[in-house]
Amino acid sequence: MQRISDAERLIMEIIWKAGRPMTTLEIIQRLPQEKTWKQNTVVTFLSRLIEKGIIKATKKGKANLYEACVTEQEYLNFETKQFIKDVHKGSIFGFISALCDNGDITREDIEALMKRLKE
Known part of the structure; x- marks a missing residue:
């Protein structure tokens, strides 16, 4: 396991709170209003979390579902x-x-x- 950045942690808090696999759009919709990250930014953070072994992605149709690998x-x-x-x-x-x-x-x-x- 590797440490995660503050931005990655914010995304993880959303995923952990949901307790289920989530799409990029669902994650973006749950971001605090002051976070005006574009979809590409969120996807970059999600990719980093995958590389660090914190989440995994499963393809469902055209979307990826992201879920936590660690609590x-x-x-x-x-x-x-x-x-x-x-x-x-x-x-x-x-x-x-x-x-x-x-x-x-x-x-x-x-x-x-x-x-x-x-x-």
């Missing part, structure tokens, strides 16, 4: 692992220490983590 949770897990690897040299302890040092983790978070770790 949103699987992708989030991948991104989290990559972040810890890239920013914290793979150290989960370093990551959690940074959260503690910045005050970004609450006592409730710590208690929930302790409970989870004991499971």
